[in-house]
Amino acid sequence: MNELLNPKRYASFKRLELLAHSVVEGFKTGLHKSPYKGFAIEFEQHRPYVFGDDLKHLDWKLLAKSDRYYIKQYEEDTSLRAYLILDTSGSMGYTSQKHSKLDYGKYLLGVFSYLMLSQQDSVGMVTCDTKIQNFMSPRSSAKHLRNMMEVLNDISPGQDTGLANVLHALAGKIKRRALIVIISDFFDDTESLKKALNHFAHKKHEVILYQILDRKETEFPFNDLTQFESLEGDEIQMTDPVRIKKAYLEEFNKHKANLKKVCFNLRIDFQQLFTDDPFERTVASYLAGRLKK
Amino acid sequence: MFLFLSPLFLLGISLALIPLIIHILNKSKYKVEKWGAMMFLQKAVKIRARSIKLQQIILMLLRMAVLIFFAIGLARPIIQGQFAGEDDQPVCTVLIVDHSYSMQKKSNANYNKAKEISKKYIRDMKEGDSLYIVLGGSRPNPLFSKPSFDKGFLSEKINAIKVGSGDFNIIKSLEEAFFLLEKSKAPRRRIVVISDEQETNWKINQKLLWDKIKQHYELLKIKPLLYSLNLDEDEKTDNQWIKSISTRSPVIDIYRQNKFVVEIEHIGDKDIKSHLNFYLDGEIYTERDVELKNGTNSFVFDVQIEKAGSHHIKAELEADELPFDNQREFSFEVIERLPVLILEGTSDENPLKSDGGLLSMALEAASQLENKQLFKVDKKPYYELENLTLDSLSSYKAIILANVPSFSQYSIFTLENYVKKGGGLFIFLGDKTTPEAYQKVYKNGQGLLPGLIKKKIERNRKLVSPFFNPGLGRFILEIYNLEEGKQIDEVKINTYWQVSTHKESYTLARIKNDPMLLYKTFGDGRIMMLSVSPDIKWSNYPITPHFLPLVQNVCIYLCGTVKPPLNVSLGEPLIVQLPIVSTKKASDVNLINMIEPNGKINKLTSRFTRGFISSIYKETNNAGLYTVVKSEKEKKYYSVQYPESEGNLKALEEKNKIKLPVKFNFVKTYTELSQYNLEESGAKEVWQYFIYLLLILLLIELYLSGRFNK
Incomplete structure (x- = not known):
């Protein structure tokens, strides 16, 4: 996890400045x-x-x-006031590549918090699965970054996903307008998510969703008879992947489309990332995109 | 239903289990994936679960069906009956050609016609048709073992057929034809019998055999259609033939006029006159005009033969339309001496005091001629039997046991082997006999004794006379010139042994209800037993005029076994035995020839056996005289007899044709036969349809598996 604090890693982001699409209340004068x-x-x-x-x-x-x-x-x-929310549910532990989705989310959270803090913004951090596991109020001190990194370092995949409920709770808890960055695979009911995100929008927060996926989850490239064992519970499903691939992808894409639609309607920025995408390039390209807006 | 030409391939159906096994194995062999996106997976599975199972089962069934159809296709299925329709499917035919001598009628007219029709049949065979040719004789003779498609080869085989001299057993020929057809791969089968349709050949009365044929027919996978083509257009069935030649006496000797009986069968509405020639050793001995009535006519010829040894006679009837059966040969051995051994319980120089004395006198009084006599009698005390080997006993034609008190195991063993090989045994009981000693010889009916000795019966001066039974006792009755069942009053019996008979023995004479003279066969030999003693202690039998002919004739009968036989039926092997004259020389076995009736000379492969040079000659396919020649002087005659029933030319009656348990189509001409063949619905090979189905199923499987995998 020390990798998260490696300055070289974030050097490429030094030139970039996170410019929030909408202006939020700030207590620091900044950009x-x-x-x-x-x-x-x-x-x-x-x-x-x-x-x-x-x-x-x-x-x-x-x-x-x-x-x-x-x-x-x-x-x-x-100054920017941001909450970085990381989903640590069991499904985030899935990996078919070098890094799990949770690892990828941690890197992302690390990068964002470093950048924000380096431009004197206040950054808070929330980790959750079915409930809030860690809540760190926004601060702008360097010590705060170290604390965040230490917390991140100890995180491992947790229980079942209950993101919508957690977001509802957070929306009620965060009083001042802020930039809300949610990093998750969003494997939850889109209707519940919609209500939770609406709660944020209603409170005038700017929300950015980072959906982190594994390539296998979107392609479902299995050929042999497989017993799928849930990362979030005891469910076991034995099936011939070839036969259900079509139905699976239909369900998956339907969920993605619904999620995108919710984001569009609520004017929420939505970004999909894959764990095999080159990390720096992906983040740099996204931040560059945000700067243009 | 389907029948299969190569049913072994049906075992391949078990391959259909492979997809099932793979299906089951696949279920037990899977990968494990820890998975996060279960919510989509479970929804997808919920939607597809039932259809996946169904798809898997459909694909598995398709794959199983492909393998099943492949195996069925290889097994060459055929359909029969109305579904088969009329088509050009190949036919395998068994052509059974009547090879009996009746086909020689009218200068081989039917024989030539049979060959001509057979060649026509071969010429008209279509491509893929195959044929077996079976010569129908007493035993069927297939000319080759695999069906032939080669018309040239088949025609050559037909051309090479020569006239037969036996009868024709249709049942055996059908059995052979069924056997041959089972080896064929053709979908349609036929049996065509080309014959003169003699009723005797069809063995109508042999119901059991026909039932067996029917059972066999029912078991055939592909049932052949049966045809009988009758060659004989002639309604006239008159024929005369020499049915048999036999002798009255079991032994032919040089001392007496020997009686030969020639039986002539005449089938015809009217009595006819004919001429009968009688030949002895190839030269005419006598001749006579004979009048033949419908049925069997017997003619007796008295022949005095001066020289002992092998002889043959021939009876020849005036020629008719079927000359083959107008003559018959008969071979026999003329005896000069019959060596007999008497083993007596009590030996004494006074014949009245010894047990074998009167017996010896009775035998020595038999036929005599210029210092020669028929019986050469040796007399020994019974215990001498212990010192006699089987070889030394074999020099006697018969052995008489006169009041022998006991037997050792060795003597029982030697006597049993002696009788088994054709020797004669005459047992006289007496006062020294004990039931215990004879029980060892009886062996619960399996030994030499024809009956079990129970107890001695003493009549206390209430004397009884014996009487002779009909049946086997007939030859004794002929001696005594008695009517059947009549008592011999002059014979008075006071004491005798009560004997119980065994199911394998026969009672020839009785005292009251107790058997007196018993008979049984043992191996190749014959045994007689008299329950009265051979002296005058128990009866006056030995000193009555009835005793002498009884002893002489029983001994002649016991000596009359001719083994191996000199007269055999057509096709039976001839067992040739020649005595070793002096010392064993290589030339004795190397220079023996067999001259067949047609003059053909074959070298005999012989070998030395116990006291003989012996050989087996199997090529007895022609009826007539077979002469074994060792040297110019040493000849031995054998006769092969044609079957006596073949001369009956009566055709199979229409009512009997209907009664046949298997259905035959009876035709008179080749054209009629061809017409029938054209109308056959037959059978059709359908393996190709299974292959088409298989290919279709394969395509469906490929399509579905592609579609299901999408």
């Missing part, structure tokens, strides 16, 4: 723009005066020049 038009640093635009506007924002100079009433509007830069 993130506040969605609220305040009166602090940068002038943004004029608008016609309407009855009830505070006169202290009136642009007197313009009034003098043009004899018209305009109000001055400003942009205020804020």
Whole structure:
């Protein structure tokens, strides 16, 4: 897990800055723009005066020049407040490659927290399976990063997935608007997930979903008679994979499509990652994409 | 249902278990995968579970069916009956050609016709048809062991057939034909009998044999159609033939006029006159005009033969349309001496005091001629038997045991072997006899004694006379010139042994209800036993005029066994035995020839056996005289007799044709036969349909497995 703290690993991300798509409340001045038009640093635009506007924002100079009433509007830069939520349920322990989905999620979480903290953002971390296993409130100190990494280091795949319930609980717990990054395989009922994500959206949080999958889960490349043993319980299923492949992929793709649809409707950023994808390239490309928005 | 030409391949059906085994093995052989996305997997399985099972079963059944059809196809299934339709499926035919001598009628007319029709049949064989040829004789003779498709070869075989001299046993020929057809691979089968349809050949009365044939027929996988083509257009069945030649006396000697009986069978509405020639040793001995009535006519010839040794006679009847059976040969041995050994319980120079004295006198009084007499009698005390070997006993034609009190195991063993090899044994009981001693010889009926000796019966002066039974006792009655069952009153018996008979023995004479003279055969020999003593202590029998002919004739009868036989039926082997004259010389076995009736000379392969040069000659396919020649002077004659029934030319009656347990199609001409053949529905090979089905199933399997795997 020390790999998570290897500065070289994150060197490639130093140039990149995580720019949240929507501006959130921040308690630190940084590169993130506040969605609220305040009166602090940068002038943004004029608008016609309407009855009830505070006169202290009136642009007197313009009034003098043009004899018209305009109000001055400003942009205020804020610090980012982010919660990185990592699903540690049993299904995240699946691996057919070098790394399990959970490992991949840990790397991802490590990278994001490092980047955010390095640009003075506050980062909190939540790990969960059927319930919240670890909750670390957002901080921006370097020590906080070390603490997070230590916690991450000790995480192993847990019980059954109950992500929707956990997200509901978190949505109620996080009072201030924040960037919510959820890293999971999202092998849960899409209707329940929809309700939970809606809860976040309702509270004006910006939510980003990172769905981490193993290539075998999407391709189902098994040929021999196989006994599938659940990573989350005692279920055992003996079947001829060749015969059910089609039905499995249909179910899988249906779930993915539903999840995407939910994200689209709630304007939630959705990103699918595979454990065999080159890690740095995948993250770099995603962050570059976010920067353009 | 299907029948199979190569049913062994049906074992291949068991291969159908392979897909089943693979299916079961696959279930027990699987990989384990720890899996996270169970929610999708379980949904997918829920949807597909039933169809997967069904698909697996469908594919397994298809694969099993492919293997089953493959095995069935290899087993060459055929269908018979109406489903087979009329088609050109190959036919295997067994052509049974009547090879009996009746086919020689009218200068071989039927014989030539049979060959001509057979060749026509061969010519008309279609491609793929095959044929067996069986010569129908007393025993069927297949000309080759595998069905032939080669018309040239078959025609050559037909051309090479020569006239036969036996009868024709259709039942045996059918049995052979069934056996041959079972080896054939053809889907359609036929048996065609080409004969003159003599009723005797069809053995209508042999119901058991026909039932056996029917059972065999029913067991045949592919039932052949049976045809009989009658060659004989002639309604006239008159024929005369020499049925048999026999002798009245069991022994032919140089001392008496020997009586030969010639039986002539005449089948015809009217009595006819004919001429009968009688030959002795190839030269005419006598001749006479004979009038033949419908049925059996017997003619007796008295022949005086001066020289002992091998002789033969021939009876020859005036020729008719079937000349083959108008003559018959008969071979016999003329005896000069009959050596007899008497073993007596009490020996004395006074014949009235010794047990064998009167017996010896009775035998020596038999036929005499110029210082020669028929019986050469040796008399010894009974205990001398211990010193006699089987070889020394074999020089006697008969042995008489006169009041012998006891037997050792060795003497019983020697006597048993002596009789087994054809010797005669005459046992006289008497006052020295004990039931215990004779029980050892009786051996519960399995030994030499014809009856078990129980107790001595003393009549206390209430004398009884014996009487002779009919049947086997007839030859004794002929001696006495008595009517059957009549008592010999002059003979008075006071004491005798009560004897109980065994099921294998016969009672020839009785005293009251107790057997007096008993008879049984043992091996090749004959045994007689008299329950009265051979002296005058118990009866006056030995001093009555009845005793002498009894002893002489019984001894002649006992000596009359001719082994091996000189007259055999057609096809039976001839066992040739020649005495070793002096010392064993290689030339004795190397220079012996057999001259067949047609003049053909064959060298005999002989060897030395106990006291003889012996050989077996199996090529007795022609009736007539067979002469064994060792040197110009040393000849021995054997006769092979044609069957006596073949001369009856009566055709199989229509009512009997219907009664036959297996259905025959009776035809008169070849054209009729061909017509029948054309109308046969027969059988059809259908293996190719199974292969088509197999291919279709394979394609379905390929398609479905591809589709199911998608």
